[in-house]
Amino acid sequence: MSTLTFQGAVGEVTGSRYLIEVEGEGDGEDRVYRILLECGLHQGGKEADEANEAPFGALAKQLDAVVISHGHLDHAGLLPKLVREGYSGPIYCTRGTRDLLEIMLEDAAFIQAKDVEWENKWRKRNDKPLIEPLYELKDVERTLRLCKSQSYGQPVQLPGGVTLVFRDAGHILGSALVELAIPSGGQVKRLVFSGDLGxxxxxxxxxxxxxxxxxxxxxxxxxxxxxxxxxxxxxxxFAQVLEEAHADGGNVLIPAFAVGRTQEILYHLGVLYHQGRLRQQMVFLDSPMAIKVTELYHRARKNLDAEDLKVLNIAASGDVSRYLPVLRMTRTVEESMAINRIHGGAIIIAGAGMCTGGRIVHHFRYNIEKSSTRLVIVGFQAGGTLGRQLVDGAERVRVLGHDLQVKAQVHTIGGFSAHAGQSQLIGWAGAFRNQPRFYLVHGEPASQEALKAALGETGVEAEIPAFGDRIVL
Incomplete structure (x- = not known):
């Protein structure tokens, strides 16, 4: 019988990982094929760091294939670590995901290198053992060479007689629902993973x-x-917050989720601009990764919603300046630092999305103690992150070694989420015939319990797995 083991994103939103073990024949004898569905980074606090540092052990060399639903780091951010520890098999994903992984994993390796460099300077001074990054750029390069891109709807044969098909999940560029037809006990069982549902x-x-x-x-x-x-x-x-910030003479800070959310925010700012409702004359995209992703979205615009593109007449052109002329893309550190001399009238979109590092924290230092500043949170903030502290109403925060008083007005605007809400999840689940078994993943406990109860009212019974649970398919 084939089995599935929950190795991540259970009782939490991040760290996606599921191990599928398939009994089959190979080289004339029975053997177990191992397929890893997702290989995500844990995000948020010390426990997440410890989980990321835990070695894969023998699994890295035992795996026959890896399947990735989309390019967000909480679904794919540990792939280079897996490769670093010995994995050399195929990594199946869509073309859009492959292109995003090149941007995101290289950025993650760069940030780790910088963080480790600073940490080791302190450790040398204090006679502490030095540390290593989870992975380096060379590991990312090896990972990308293992990626095998597939189109939506194209069946692919995996080891162990498993068939894989990707379907459009509508979440970010290249995001996929994962369908796996898996031999088990003389039958073929169909496993569907939502990934992140759009x-x-x-x-x-x-x-x-x-x-x-x-x-x-x-x-x-x-x-x-x-x-x-x-x-x-x-x-x-959103428009009202921008108007109030303009009236108060303050800057607007928007922590940037580089993939998906940033492009959506730029789109809406473009709409407001052409409606004559965007009073700010400076919009900074202060995230090298978000800039690269935005340019990728333009190159891949044939895969986006054509009706949305028509609104700004950008279906035929990849030139962002056509729909948001006040946008400035700041790629260098010097350009980013220069923004801090602007004391009002600017919208600053900067990484990272959960305020765990990156350029947004530098802008906090210069803006968050001003009551005229508006901080606009447009995405999920995981427990243990600086972003979560701010959403929960922290009056003081520690930023870059400075204890800052939070005087900025914090606005959480959840309607921009690229995730399905409860009703949409229930509607998607209700389309399945013949009452499949449901397991809820990628959620904090309160969200999972609420969804389980709501699904139950519609006749869909769902279970909430724990870390390490192993089920027979």
Whole structure:
């Protein structure tokens, strides 16, 4: 019988990892094939760091294949570590995911190198043992060479007689629902993994595909306890925050989720600009990675929602300046530092999305103690992150060695989420026929319990697995 073991993203949103073991024949004798579904980075605090540092052990060399749903680091950010520890087999993903991984994993390796360099300077001074990064650029390069890109709807044969098909998840560029047909006990069992299910209200992405046949479904539950506000109300609130910031003479800080969210925010700023409602005359995209991703979205615009692109007449052109002329892309450190001389009237979109590092924390240092500043949170903030502290109303925060008083007005605008809300998750789950087994992953406990109860009211029974749980397919 084939089995699935939950190795990550259980009881938490990040760190996606599921091990599938398939009994089959190889070289004339019975053997077990091992397929790793996702290889994600844990995000948020010391426990996450410890989980990321834990070695894969023998698994790295035992695996026959890896399957990745999309390019966000919490789903794919440990791939180079897996390769560093000995994995050399195929990594299956969509073309969009492959292109995003090149940007995101290289950026992650660069940040780790800088962090380790600073940490080891302190350790040398204090006679402490030196540390190493999770992986380096050479590991990323080896990882990218292992990637095998597949189109949506194209069946692919994996080791052990498993068949893989990707479907459009509507979350970010290249994001996929994962369908796996797995031999088990003389039958073929169909496993469906939602990955991150997209929000149909979001712009740029197509709606998530609905599937109808499965024996077992792994479904994300990030926003399982609530629905997002209607997009119209969200945009009106966003516009009002920008208007108030302009009236108060302050800057607007938006922590940038480089993939998906940043491009959506730029789109809406473009709409406001052409409506004559964007009073700010300076919009900075202060994230080298987000700039690269934005340029990738433009190159891959044929895969985006054509109706959304028509709104700004950008279907035929990849030139961002056509729809947001006040946008300035700051690639260098010097350009980023120069923004701190601007004391009002600017919108600053900077990484990282959960405020765990990057350029946004430097802008905090110069802006967060001003009551005229608006901090706009447009994405999920994991427990243990600086972003979560700010959302939860922290009055003081520690930033770059400085104890700062939070005087900025913090606005959480959840309607921009690229994740499905509770009703959308229930609707997607309800399309399956014949009552497959549901397991809720990628959610904090309260969200999962709320979604489990809501699903139960519609006749869908779901379970909440724990780390290390192993089930028979």
């Amino acid at each position: 929000n149909p209200s979001s712009v740029l992405m197509k709606d998530p595909e609905k599937l109808y046949e499965a024996d077992l479904v792994l479904m994300e539950s990030t926003y399982g306890d609530r629905d997002h506000r209607p997009l119209e109300e969200t945009l009106e609130e």
